[in-house]
Amino acid sequence: xxxxxxxxxxxxxxxxxxxxxxxxxxxxxxxxxxxxxxxxxxxxxxxxxxxxxxxxxxxxxxxxxxxxxxxxxxxxx
Numbered sequence: 001x002x003x004x005x006x007x008x009x010x011x012x013x014x015x016x017x018x019x020x021x022x023x024x025x026x027x028x029x030x031x032x033x034x035x036x037x038x039x040x041x042x043x044x045x046x047x048x049x050x051x052x053x054x055x056x057x058x059x060x061x062x063x064x065x066x067x068x069x070x071x072x073x074x075x076x077x
Contacts, residue, residue, distance in 0.1 A: 001064045003031055009072040011047055015039045028060045031068050046073055 003022050012018040025031045028049055036042050048071040051060050055071075062068070 001025065001062070003062055004065070004067045005031060005035060006067060006069040008069065009074075011042065011045060011070050011072050014041055014045070025062060027062055028056060028068060031062070035070070042070075047071055048073070 001024065003025050004019065005022055006019045007015060007017065020035075022031055022034050025034055028051065032049065049056055050069045050071060051062065052067050053069070
């Protein structure tokens with residue numbers, strides 16, 4: 001199963017890329033673990049995760065072709 005992963009802002013800067021594909025991940029937790037294993041500099045970062053442009057707070061099941069985004073903290077005013 002292919003999952004499209006996108007990184008925004010400081011997270012993209014930190015790993016030197018804005019997107020990648022991961023395979024064999026059935027849920028958000030497995031994507032997060034795989035990404036942090038490949039890019040350990042993200043281990044201590046604070047970020048939000050969205051699936052198909054909707055924020056998720058807990059583990060979320062994924063399907064082929066889903067988009068998972070790692071979002072740095074943001075503030076508005």
